[in-house]
Amino acid sequence: MLALAALPAAAQADSVSAVRPTARGPFIVGAYAQGSFVVAHTYAIRHLANSHPTGVEVNLQRQTTGAADWHGWYRYPRLGLALTYYNFHNPQLGHVLAASPYISKSFSRGPRHDFNFRLGAGLAYLTNPYDRDTNHKNNIASSAFNATLQLRFEYDYALTPHLGLLMGLGLNHYSNGATTKPNFGANLPALVLGLNYHEQRNAPLANANAPAPADVGHNFLNFSASLGYKQRTESDLKKYVVNSVTAAVGRRINRKSNLLAGVEGFYDRSLKATLQDTTRAGLRQPDVKKLGAFVGHELLFGRLAFVSHLGFYVYAPYKSSTFYYERLGLKYHATDLLFGAVDLKIHRGAADVIEFKIGAKL
Template identity: 25%
Template sequence: MKFIALFIAFIFLYLNTKTLVITFFKQISLFFLFLIVVCSSFGQSKYFLETELMGGKIVPNYSVNFPKSTLQTAFAINLGSFNTDTSSWARYYNFPETGLAFFGSNLGNNKIYGNQFSLSPYIQFKLKNKKNPFYIKLAIGASYFTTHFDSISNTDNVAIGSGFTWGFQAFLYKTIYHNNGLHLRFGGGYSHASNGHTQLPNFGLNSGLLSLAAQFYNPKKEPKNLLSVSKQKSKSIFINFRQGIGFHELGGTAEPIGGTKREVYTSALSLGIIFNKHLKVRTGFAYRYYEQYNNYIVTTQNADYISAPKINSSNIYFFIGSEFLMGHIGLDVMGGLNLYKPFYKEFNTVYEKNEGPTYYLKKLFASRMGLNLYLINTNKLPQHNFFIGTHINANFGQADFTEFNIGYHFQLN
């Protein structure tokens, strides 16, 4: 009942997003509610606690006047669970660990960057089933920065333009010590934060970090001999429809500052195959309408676009996507080819000023990544299913807007 109540609450807020996007705080509240729903789906009987100490450095991602910083120090507290149910999605992914990570970091320059705090669902894959294995950990969630760009007091921080951002981490670990109730792991990886172009400036902040992690657990609940379970092969054909509403500021990565946030509306239809109940591959077409583009055309009376402002504010693209299904959760990635996006030429001329291959890559290719939450466990292959999601969308690799989605899944066989 808790899961259903949270699901209904999210849909209610989603349907009222038109009024919620007035302020950034209200927009972020939707994302935090989604995180709560995601975390509630991780309930398992086999829990562990993992602590991490980290050190590293901010990696410059632009060349002019990048602020200096000293050693970045960080810690993480991970509350997770072993997934050992041989009849569930976990078998397909070699019984990974899942959980919720709290991450805190001093970024090495208190005046400009301050401190970062993140809350992220994560999944940790074991690469080999041996005594001291390697692990890959992926986490995506929300971050809060105590210091960010300010047009008066902090003009040097063009990396982080808002207090709340997306947070993403990818780490590789090696188990260096194993004993009853304790795993010690050493690893390193990449940490990224960006607000998805919802508030400028937004170059994003990247860090390289080394980690020493200690996992504490009940040795009686440690999973053993799970690879002996065979995997069943299957294929299922499906149709997906989703409706999205996003928001962003009009401008380049660095400016203009303080612009109005407006909506991006998306409708997408796709056909695909679910392999072995857990890998969802699809292809289809999507239509987008940018309120920002329409407002710009009407306000400036731009001669190239004013004859049909709504049509010239539209975007049609073909896409191919894959989704990794884990019960109620889906990790969703997509790449697309823009078939029609006339205003991008003007957008680039005024704001980005890219030339040559960089311009054409951003004009032609769209990308998208995020999380979906399904009403019915996808492992059951239901004929009808509904989902909600939150994604970051990009022009090639450059953030375009942040989006919330609601969708319908229909299985044909």
């Protein structure tokens, strides 16, 4: 404890240099307990918001050290993988297992403390999904495999040079993006308490003043196509294909951000099926294809980007949704030319479809 307390706060800053370190940073292993409750975010799931789920989590993190230029631009975040288990204590909901890669950004870091925000996304397995015959009350999730999103504020206090006490407040979200219905999704606010083992609490850092990328201030073009599928209603078990094509112009405005604007076309085959069920015989059916215009932002982490778009339908003869849409997603550049993305398209907070996208940047 005395040796830890005597470590000057400036030691970490003094270690920052222009030398590029090796890619491997010190690791942190954590084990935490979690307590939660199910948020009744819509009246339809109030009958399921009657228990207090409990869970455990183990995770492995690595401290970035400047091996990539973007490490310094974001003040050396940590990258990790969390494995989470929850018992809903509700026979309709059962249990959930989830794996979530994440990034942890520090707000305040000193010799004995670290206050950070953590954001992760991954895959979850729910043991008791909706079944029309055996589990019809579970309208939160109708598929075993779901996407998961983790948001968390964490405070780590050093008990010894290598052992830290962690306290956190966060949110776990589970949803299948409307690929199967019903799908109201689960939101679990969580109190977190546990321990972290630090291989090295204050890692040597470098490359803090890495030069800006050469493409800052340059324009580019993006062309992409996507494929998704969705279920129309609980009674119609068929999966309908949803396609889109996108053309956008963008500009890298600084080290961390791209701004974009573009147009895109959508073809949702579930809308055609709905029209066939609801239109009187002999009447002309409106076109279900839609054309949208959008503006967007990409938050850059090397080859990875967090994507957010706001779009408006400029051609939509069939009024099946709101006049605007949002999109959140992750995009990865495999090369300077080719990229892939997984996006969630949303209408007024409700998931519309998960889009699997490939494209090119010119």
